[in-house]
Amino acid sequence: MEQCIPSKYMAIHDFKKRLPSDSVKYLTWHELEEHDVQGNQIRCPRVREGPSEEERFFRGEHHTLCARKKLTENEKWEQRLQENWENCVSLNLSYQDLGDLYQVENCKRILRRLIRVERLWLVDNSLTDLSAICLPRCKELKLSRNHFTSFKQLPKLPAIQHLSLDENNIETLHGLCALRHTPLESLVLQRNPCEFHDNYRQLVFSNLPNLKMLDGILKLPEDCPPPETNFMSKICTIL
Structure with missing residues (x-):
C-alpha cells in the first residue's frame, strides 16, 4: 500500500530543493557578474568547480543550468586575468x-x-x-x-x-x-x-x-x- 504524503511536506521538500540561491550555488567567485575583485585581493576564495552541465541535468538540477553561459575566448582571457x-x-x-x-x-x-x-x-x-x-x-x-x-x-x-x-x-x-x-x-x-x-x-x-x-x-x-x-x-x- 502506498504511503500518502501530505501536500505541505511535499511543498517544503520542493522549497528545500529550489532555494532562491540555487541558481548560483555552483558558481565560483570570479564568475559572478558586476564585480572586479581579483584573486590576489581575497584570502579564502572558493575555487572548487561545480558538476558538469550533463551531470546537473541527470541530477534534475535544470534550474542551475542557466547560471553559466558559454564564454568567448576574450572573456576566458579576461577571467584568467581576474583570477590573477x-x-x-x-x-x-x-x-x-x-x-x-x-x-x-x-x-x-x-x-x-x-x-x-x-x-x-x-x-x-x-x-x-x-x-x-x-x-x-x-x-x-x-x-x-x-x-x-x-x-x-x-x-x-x-x-x-x-x-x-x-x-x-x-x-x-x-x-x-x-x-x-x-x-x-x-x-x-x-x-x-x-x-x-x-x-x-x-x-x-x-x-x-x-x-x-x-x-x-x-x-x-x-x-x-x-x-x-x-x-x-x-x-x-x-x-
Whole structure:
C-alpha cells in the first residue's frame, strides 16, 4: 500500500530543493557578474568547480543550468586575468571538498600559477600527489589532513621554512632528504605512521640539518644522533 504524503511536506521538500540561491550555488567567485575583485585581493576564495552541465541535468538540477553561459575566448582571457593567481602572496584554499578528479585538476591548475605565494594553506582537500607542482617562493605550507603517503608526493619547495603534514598517511621517512637543502626550520608530522618509528626524532634531524623544531618541540640534545665511531677507535677499544 502506498504511503500518502501530505501536500505541505511535499511543498517544503520542493522549497528545500529550489532555494532562491540555487541558481548560483555552483558558481565560483570570479564568475559572478558586476564585480572586479581579483584573486590576489581575497584570502579564502572558493575555487572548487561545480558538476558538469550533463551531470546537473541527470541530477534534475535544470534550474542551475542557466547560471553559466558559454564564454568567448576574450572573456576566458579576461577571467584568467581576474583570477590573477600570479600575484597572490598569502592564500587559503582549504576545505574545497575536492571529491571529483576535475575538481582536483582545477586546483592543480591554480597551484601552478602561484609563482609568488609565500604562505599557503591546503588543509583537508583529499590531495594525494603534488609532485608536479613547484612553489618557488613558498615559505609556509600547511598540508594537514590530506592523503599523502610519501614525501616524494610533495611539491617542490626550494624556499620552505615551515611545513605542516600532520594527519596524513606517511609511513616511512624515505624521501625526506629532498628537503635537506632547503631552509626548513619547522616540520609537523604528528599523526602519521612514520611518527612511531624507532629513533624517529633522531632520524628526522639527521636528515634535515637546518631543522630547529619538530612537531612543535624544539631540537633537544637527545635528538642529535651520536657521533659515528671510526674503525681505528674500535680497534683501540678492543685492545
